[in-house]
Amino acid sequence: MKFAKFVMTATTAVAFSASAAMAGSHSLSIKIGTEGAYPPFNNLEADGSLVGFDIDIANALCEEMGATCEFVTSDWDGIIPGLLAGNYDAIIASMSITAERMEVVDFSGKYYNTPPAIAVPKDSDITEATDAALAGKAIGAQSSTTHSNYAEEKLSSASLTLYPTPDEYKLDIANGRIDAVIDDVIVLSEWLKTDDGACCKLLGTLTPDPVINGEGAGIALRKGEEDLKAKFDAAIAAIRANGTYQEINDKYFDVDVFGG
Amino acid sequence: MDVWTLISFGDQGWGDEIAWGVLVTVSLALATLPLGLALGFFIALAKQSREPTLRLSAEIYTTIFRGLPELLTLFIIFFGMQIGIQQLARAMGFSSGIEINAFVAGMIALGIVFSSYASEVFLSAFRAIPKGQYEGGYAIGLPHRHVMRLVVLPQVIKIALPGLTNLWMILLKDTALVSAIGLSDIVRQTGIAARVTKEAFLFYGIAFILFLVLALLSSIVINRIEKYGDRAEQAR
């Protein structure tokens, strides 16, 4: 019956979704867009469930706000257009707060901030995470990310290869198509701990550029939804204060990811 | 994990996810077909109309949608329609949006592409029908719409059938593109399985075989339809 229902909802298509801001005080219902391909922050399991730091944080925030939340997955490339189009009301997907994105969406305050890093195969002859050391090498990144922008501008001597999701660059560095990958340090080091990451090692972290990398990951909202933004900011502060954040942090990481 | 666990149905395997993908692919193709056929038919009517403005409009339509890559049409519909509807809704003063999901966007985009090719097929089928068929109809006093429905259409459909079945095969393959806008079709589901399990060859191979099976099944059905259409000749 699940499928019949799916076809019906899909073909009728015109689902009038009351916008979150309008739903008011009774029971706030928020649709949250996420990617589901960015472990350990958000990932889609084989059984179809979403797990990860972003997901737990989102659930904690929703609980704090007394809202019922529903997750919607979207490809990274289309995640902001999807928000603008109203497919969901907020993006909680480790999205960095950058000036480029601020032109089209609003952000809550950050909920974590970690630097970018570079990983290379274990037998690599690349010695350090600098532009000079990477000259002429093929470096992989997820497209439309701050990391790909960083590589394009700061590591311009290397040739950049762009992938739709991190999974694909992980496949390609393992089989030797690319010489290095750039991504968030947590994402890379968690991956390196798994069997799949056995091919590679962490070369080093990079100094984030505030213009490119922004000021940490925030919750993206449509412009002008000040009310929702204030609620999210208050909820972030609240879970920081009551220890929930720390609990989730410790569940996933050995370090504090909130950053300075 | 061995191969059979990987493709089994259940929490460990990807069999159920891929089966879902097959359902999505097939239902998308089946949902697109009537839309594409109907649109294509009306465009063919417009193209052979006596009204030059109607002919021109139809020409513009087919030139655009036969010239654009299917993937681009899909993106334009998926993002463009969402933005368009959103702005329209805002202009009309209500903030709740109408959601165009990936399935509907895929259906519309593939339907448009299908219709612009189908219109050509219908048009040449219309042209293959001798004027005498119309005149004969009028001569026995049938009104125009009855001539169309009872005399012309049955012949048009029969002549157009091979061309349309060809388009169906193309449509089936084009559904693979919706994986790029996030719809969980065969290619996307096998792709996720491939990335997560690192068994790329196995899972993309499965996708490949599944499409072959769909093509094979289609040709069986198409053969039956063609036989049904040919039964007048067979009786002789």
Add this chain to the structure above:
Amino acid sequence: MNHAQAYVAPAELLPQQPAPDTIAKPWNATRAWGYALIAFWTFVVIVLVAWLITGYDPAKIERYAPRYWNGLLTTLTLVSISIVLGAFLSLPIAYARMSDNRLLNGISFGYVYLFRGTPLLAQLFLIYYGLGSFREQLEAVGLWLFFRDAWNCALFAFTLNTAAYQAEIVRGAVRSVPTGQWEGAAALGINRLQAFRKIIAPQAMIVALRPYGNEIILMIKGSAIVALITVFDLMGETRRAFSRTFDFQTYIYAAIFYLIIVEILRNIWNWLEKRLTKHLVR
């Protein structure tokens, strides 16, 4: 024959007649639809043009125009090389398809069915990511250097794909030449190879012209998926520009470029066809 003879007006001229009344076309549903649709297209064009003008941003154009250009070049080189390689590959396949040898026939039929029955996207993924998991084996036979590069994989997939379609075009075209042509040649003592080269091929090529044109256009459109395996063609650069600017104009520009390429090709092909089939027009 006196060409210089001047025209002499007849003695009695008919008085000049007024032009016949133009019969006003009745306003019926068809006409209303026609005008409404033209109005719609005009509206769309006006909106698009107005939007492109108001949204004109020199900084963006300067930043993304070179990328679009590179993407366009990638698309064109990839498609043209694969079409040419595919044409070479298609000849033995078409030959096998037409041969009486059941084994050859079966193999070539299988090849054509495999590549025409599945989406190009699935073929591309299978070759790029699928073969990627056989790195050691490929290295052992020295093929990894080729398959390591995404561009090569794309070229390989496109060539195999278009070869299957082109083989069918060749087969159809050769079949379309009446058997009498072969028999006539045989009767004149011309051997089969000569007959094919001098008699059958020229006639078949004219029949194949239109399907070849369509195949090139299909490849240009089909190549838009190549960015999914990291080769950034026109479509890939468009998506990249869109994902950074969130400006929908990026897609409109891409649509315009693709339409221009396809229309140019279509017109070249119409012209070619007109020229090459002059002798057939009576």
